[in-house]
Amino acid sequence: MTVTVPGIAARLADRPEAVALVESRGRTSRTTRRGELVRRCHHLAEALRDAGVRPGHKAVVMTRDAHDLTAVSYALGILGAVPVLIEPRAEVGRCLRDVAPDVFIGEPLAHLGRRALGWGRPHIGISLVTGPAPLPPGRRLPTRTPVGGAPPARLPEPDGDGPALIAFTSGSTGRPKGAEYHHSTLAGQLDALTALIGPRPDDVLLAGFLPVALLGPLLGLTTVAPAVNHLAPARTPPGELVAPMLRHRATVVLASPAVLTLIARHCARHGVTLPSVRQILSFGAPLRLRLVDALRRAVPDDAEILSVYGATECLPVSAIGDHELRASRVRPPAGHAGTCLGRPLPGVRARILDADTTGAGEIAVTGPTVSPAYHARPDADAATKSDTGHGVLHRTGDLGRLDDEGRLWFLGRKAHLVTGAGFTLATEDIEAAADTAPGIRRTALVGVGTSVCQLPVLCVEPLPSTPRAAALAAVRAVLRDHPQGHRVAALLIRTGFPTDPRHNSKIDRMRLAGWAAGRLRGRAR
Known part of the structure; x- marks a missing residue:
């Protein structure tokens, strides 16, 4: 056909x-x-x-x-x-x-x-x-x-429906791979984003990530491309983000948590509000409630803040609003640790493959937003792609569950599981809880040692105003109330985590584990 x-x-x-595109420089x-x-x-x-x-x-x-x-x-x-x-x-x-x-x-x-x-x-x-x-x-x-x-x-x-684009993954979780998009894949992504955003004739989109500038005009949105430091987004001068938002009255913001953090900090530091913003879409890493709270202080009360889940190979997959995200953290369903990702978007189907007795397994998706293949990588296709009656099924490499309401829950990457002596820890299970400790910016669980018997180490980044001793005490208190918290063998203070190059939001756990191993060796001497 x-x-x-x-x-x-x-x-x-x-x-x-x-107006299709506005390039902002100073x-x-x-x-x-x-x-x-x-x-x-x-x-x-x-x-x-x-x-x-x-x-x-x-x-x-x-x-x-x-x-x-x-x-x-x-x-x-x-x-x-x-x-x-x-x-x-x-x-x-x-x-x-x-x-x-x-x-x-x-x-x-x-x-x-x-x-x-x-x-x-x-x-x-x-x-x-x-x-x-x-x-x-x-x-x-x-x-x-x-x-x-x-x-x-x-x-x-x-x-026809031939190849339309090849987009390489960032390589933050392995060797970069070129995801093939057909014309129907791009159309599916535009349809999904249209359903998510609900574009209005007077909308102005702030593109916090360069490729978003490709999609904005096709969505019918005036798209503002600020002077983001694309080699290191988290080092962007925040004024280069906030000034064009105010000048062009941005209504929709698409950005990673790292870029959104810059915006929220600048607004708090200078007493700035963003009265035109009606929607913020965060993507690239889980959205934490501390960042939500900071953004809420800058935008109108009725603004929508969404955490969007997906990957280069399948974007977007699901979304959850900050109010539902908060409720899921306060009253999670029994057995659903980690972070709620919301319900799959229309046309997207999510499945859990190779589930264990708790229902946790690998998240796999089908739908019009899914890339049908990797370019010239039959090995990667064989490992992650399979044909179904609903199209290509893509294994994401992410661990998760589906709850009784059809919502996805994220537990972390399969490759980042920490395997100890008789137990296994998922990163998001521990971190989503530890990140709620007062005075903590973020945490990261890594395994030190051989793959079959690792030492679970939690790296802790306090807020600048939090003394180190207080930060460690706050995290320990949270871990005491977590069913698997006693498994964490060591806490290490670290200011500034290594992150992925694309969004500066995903933690580079291999580098962080190497650093943690060196610190622990130093302690043992």
């Missing part, structure tokens, strides 16, 4: 005078309207075709500029080529060997890295430079050419 989904130009065709902003974006994308598609790019070509797009990323990716889609998105901090050379791209399009810094490190050398035949800098030499792609004069040729967009 042939599947036809709306093309990029068709999704942008309505309201040509409405006190300046650059605005692109929807009609202008369509015309520019067709001009770019012509330029790409003239440069030799053809339908089916795989084209890496590596730039931190929201306009260039959006316009180039849309233009490649119009042409029938496949954009490839890779984290610039990930194992780029290995990713390029996996994907074997035909084209490399990027800002000057990306090209310098490509040349110095030999990224994609055997495969890349077409190299195009974005941005205004004079170096490196190479053919420039006119992403900022003024739109005027003769209208561009309207290239016919692909009308």
